[in-house]
Amino acid sequence: MGSCVFMKNIRCCSRKVDETVEGVPFSRSFKTSKLNARFSDTGLRTSCATRRSCVFFRPCICPRVRHSCKRVLRGPTKPLAIRGSPGLGTDSEAPHGDKVVVVGAGPAGTAVAMQLAKSGYRVQVYERRGDPSEEEQGSSRAFGIVINQRGQHALEQLGIHLPAPGCGVRFDGSLRHTTKGTSLMPNTEGSVCVDRAALARHMVIHAQEEFPEIEFHFSMKCKGVDTARRCISFEDGEGSTVEATYDLLVGADGANSAVREALASEGSLTYSREENLRDYKSFVLDKSLWDSDPEYANRMLTWSSVDGSVTRMWAVPNPDGTAQGMLTLYKGAFAGLGETADYSRLLSAKFAGLRPEMLKAISDSCTDAPVSGGGTMVKCSTLASGRVVLIGDAGHSMFPALGQGCNSAIESAAALKESLEAANGDIESAVRRFSNERLPEVSAAADLSAKVIxxxxxxxxxxxxxxxxxxxxxxxxxxxxxxxxxxxxxxxxxxxxxxxxxxxxxxxxxxxxxxxxxxxxxxxxxxxxxxxxxxxxxxxxxxxx
Ligand SMILES: Cc1cc2nc3c(=O)[nH]c(=O)nc-3n(C[C@H](O)[C@H](O)[C@H](O)COP(=O)(O)OP(=O)(O)OC[C@H]3O[C@@H](n4cnc5c(N)ncnc54)[C@H](O)[C@@H]3O)c2cc1C
Structure with missing residues (x-):
C-alpha cells in the first residue's frame, strides 16, 4: 500500500450517512489519530485498530460528525494531501516523512502545523486543553485581539480569511470618548477584531478540515522533553503518561512554555520574563445596548482615563451582534473593587461620555469576572536548540500595547517554513537560521511594545x-x-x-x-x-x- 493516495474529498456533516464508510485503499495509522474517533463512530474501530496499514474507507473530514445534522456535502473530487502526497494544500512534491511534534494548539501552534503540513511533514499537535471544536464559544479565556495586515496576510497563506463566519469583525474605526466629545479614527488598515479563543477554535477547525493529515491530540499536557532521545512526554486526561518521538519539536505552548522551560533547565537557553503592570477584566454587552446608538454600529469604542492614568477601556462588536470589551487597571487595583457600586463609581469618575445603561452593564459584567494579567514579555537568548524551536508566545511573548503578539506569532510560523525550505529540510541548520533571522525581529517588536507601555x-x-x-x-x-x-x-x-x-x-x-x-x-x-x-x-x- 503506497503512502501517496488520492481520495475523493467528501465532507460529511452527519455520521449516519453510508458514504463515509465506503472508500479506497488508504495507508495510515489510526491508533492515535483524531480520525479514529470518527471511524469508531461508524463501526470501524476493530478494523482500524487491527489493520492499521490497510483500511478501506472513504474519509469523512468533517470534525463535527457528532452533530448528526444529516447533511452530506460532496466536495470537489480534488485529492487530499496524505503524508506529503501532492494535493489539497500541499506545496511539496517530495514527501520526506520527517515527523514534527507541535506542542500547543493556539494560533502559533496551529499555524505552524498547517505550514509544515503544506511542506509535506508529518505533523502531530498536542494540546493541553480539550478539542475546541467541541467547546462552547465564549469561554472565560475569551477576549478581543486585533489581527492586523501582518496576521491576516500570514493566515491567508493557509486559506484562512478574516473575518470568517462567527470569527472576527472588520470594524469601521475607533470611536474615542474624551471630555471634549467623541472622535472617529477610521480603520484604514482593515484590521479585524476577533475573540482570541474563537480564533484558536476557527484555526483548529480549519486545520482539521483542510489538512486532515495533521494529527491533533487534545487533553495532552507536556510534562518534559528528553532532547537526547528526541522524545517528549505528555500527561493525558486520565493522568497516564504518553510519549512521542520527533525529528523536529516546535514549542508553541504560550508564555509559560514547558518546552522553553525544558531547554532552559538543560542550559540550552536563558530567558528573561517581565510582567505587565496592568490587570484587566473582560466584559460582554447585550446586542440591544450596541443597537441603541447608531454611532456604535460596527465600531470599536475606546475610553481613556480623564486623569491620564493607565485606566482605560474598550469594546468591540462580536459577529453575533453582542459586544465584548476590556477594562484595564494598574496591577492589583481590582482588589480594591468588590461591589458593583465600586465599579460604577470608578467608571463614572474615570471615563467621559459613558452612557448610563452602558456604565451599568459594564459594572454588572465586571463585578464577578475573573482578573487576568495584562500580558508578559519573554525574551529568549535563542529560539532554537538542536531540533527544538520555540514559536509564538513560547519564544517571544510581548506586551499587548501594539497588538503584535498574535500577529507576529502567526508570521513566525510562515518564517519557520521558509527556513526549512531554504535549508533543504536540514532541520538543525534550518532552526538555527530561523532563530538568527527571527529573534532580532521579534525582540524589536517586544521592545517597541515595551516602550509604548x-x-x-x-x-x-x-x-x-x-x-x-x-x-x-x-x-x-x-x-x-x-x-x-x-x-x-x-x-x-x-x-x-x-x-x-x-x-x-x-x-x-x-x-x-x-x-x-x-x-x-x-x-x-x-x-x-x-x-x-x-x-x-x-x-x-x-x-x-
Ligand atoms: C490583554 C491582551 C491583549 C492582547 N491583544 C492582542 C492584539 O490585539 N493583537 C495581537 O496580535 N496579540 C494580542 N495579544 C497577544 C496574543 O494573545 C498572543 O500573542 C497569542 O495568543 C499568542 O499565541 P500562541 O499560540 O503563541 O500562544 P497561546 O495563545 O497562549 O497558545 C498556547 C497554547 O498552548 C497550550 N499549552 C500551554 N501549555 C501547554 C502544555 N504544557 N502542554 C500542551 N499544551 C500547552 C495552551 O493551552 C494554548 O492552547 C494580547 C494579549 C493579551 C494578554
Whole structure:
C-alpha cells in the first residue's frame, strides 16, 4: 500500500450517512489519530485498530460528525494531501516523512502545523486543553485581539480569511470618548477584531478540515522533553503518561512554555520574563445596548482615563451582534473593587461620555469576572536548540500595547517554513537560521511594545515629557509625510502593522526620532527659559542698579 493516495474529498456533516464508510485503499495509522474517533463512530474501530496499514474507507473530514445534522456535502473530487502526497494544500512534491511534534494548539501552534503540513511533514499537535471544536464559544479565556495586515496576510497563506463566519469583525474605526466629545479614527488598515479563543477554535477547525493529515491530540499536557532521545512526554486526561518521538519539536505552548522551560533547565537557553503592570477584566454587552446608538454600529469604542492614568477601556462588536470589551487597571487595583457600586463609581469618575445603561452593564459584567494579567514579555537568548524551536508566545511573548503578539506569532510560523525550505529540510541548520533571522525581529517588536507601555504608564513631569515627545513624534511624522512623502515616512506607529515592515528598522527609527525630539525639546525649553530670564533682567536689572 503506497503512502501517496488520492481520495475523493467528501465532507460529511452527519455520521449516519453510508458514504463515509465506503472508500479506497488508504495507508495510515489510526491508533492515535483524531480520525479514529470518527471511524469508531461508524463501526470501524476493530478494523482500524487491527489493520492499521490497510483500511478501506472513504474519509469523512468533517470534525463535527457528532452533530448528526444529516447533511452530506460532496466536495470537489480534488485529492487530499496524505503524508506529503501532492494535493489539497500541499506545496511539496517530495514527501520526506520527517515527523514534527507541535506542542500547543493556539494560533502559533496551529499555524505552524498547517505550514509544515503544506511542506509535506508529518505533523502531530498536542494540546493541553480539550478539542475546541467541541467547546462552547465564549469561554472565560475569551477576549478581543486585533489581527492586523501582518496576521491576516500570514493566515491567508493557509486559506484562512478574516473575518470568517462567527470569527472576527472588520470594524469601521475607533470611536474615542474624551471630555471634549467623541472622535472617529477610521480603520484604514482593515484590521479585524476577533475573540482570541474563537480564533484558536476557527484555526483548529480549519486545520482539521483542510489538512486532515495533521494529527491533533487534545487533553495532552507536556510534562518534559528528553532532547537526547528526541522524545517528549505528555500527561493525558486520565493522568497516564504518553510519549512521542520527533525529528523536529516546535514549542508553541504560550508564555509559560514547558518546552522553553525544558531547554532552559538543560542550559540550552536563558530567558528573561517581565510582567505587565496592568490587570484587566473582560466584559460582554447585550446586542440591544450596541443597537441603541447608531454611532456604535460596527465600531470599536475606546475610553481613556480623564486623569491620564493607565485606566482605560474598550469594546468591540462580536459577529453575533453582542459586544465584548476590556477594562484595564494598574496591577492589583481590582482588589480594591468588590461591589458593583465600586465599579460604577470608578467608571463614572474615570471615563467621559459613558452612557448610563452602558456604565451599568459594564459594572454588572465586571463585578464577578475573573482578573487576568495584562500580558508578559519573554525574551529568549535563542529560539532554537538542536531540533527544538520555540514559536509564538513560547519564544517571544510581548506586551499587548501594539497588538503584535498574535500577529507576529502567526508570521513566525510562515518564517519557520521558509527556513526549512531554504535549508533543504536540514532541520538543525534550518532552526538555527530561523532563530538568527527571527529573534532580532521579534525582540524589536517586544521592545517597541515595551516602550509604548512605559510611556503610557509614566507619571509626573518625566511622564509628561515622554508623552509630549511621543505625541510630537506622531504629529510631526504625519505633517512631514504629508508635505514630502518621498522624503519622510509615516510615523512608526502607522507602519508597524504593515506586511514586510521590519520591526528592527521601525524600532531603530523610533528610538532615533525620540532621542532627537527629546534633545530638541530640551533645547527649545532651555532657549525659551534663557530668553525669559534675559528679558526679565532687562526690566528688573535697572531697578537694582
Ligand atoms: C490583554 C491582551 C491583549 C492582547 N491583544 C492582542 C492584539 O490585539 N493583537 C495581537 O496580535 N496579540 C494580542 N495579544 C497577544 C496574543 O494573545 C498572543 O500573542 C497569542 O495568543 C499568542 O499565541 P500562541 O499560540 O503563541 O500562544 P497561546 O495563545 O497562549 O497558545 C498556547 C497554547 O498552548 C497550550 N499549552 C500551554 N501549555 C501547554 C502544555 N504544557 N502542554 C500542551 N499544551 C500547552 C495552551 O493551552 C494554548 O492552547 C494580547 C494579549 C493579551 C494578554
Amino acid at each position: 512605559d510611556i503610557d504608564g509614566s507619571r509626573g513631569p518625566i511622564g509628561n515629557f515622554k508623552k509630549t515627545v511621543f505625541g510630537l513624534q506622531i504629529v510631526l511624522g504625519v505633517l512631514l509625510n504629508k508635505a514630502a512623502p518621498s522624503i519622510f515616512k509615516p510615523p512608526v506607529l502607522f507602519q508597524v502593522n504593515k506586511v514586510g515592515a521590519s520591526y528592527v528598522e521601525l524600532k531603530d527609527r523610533m528610538m532615533r526620532e525620540m532621542a532627537t525630539l527629546s534633545v530638541l525639546l530640551v533645547v527649545i525649553v532651555a532657549g525659551i527659559a534663557a530668553a525669559i530670564t534675559k528679558i526679565a533682567a532687562l526690566f528688573v536689572g535697572p531697578l537694582f542698579s
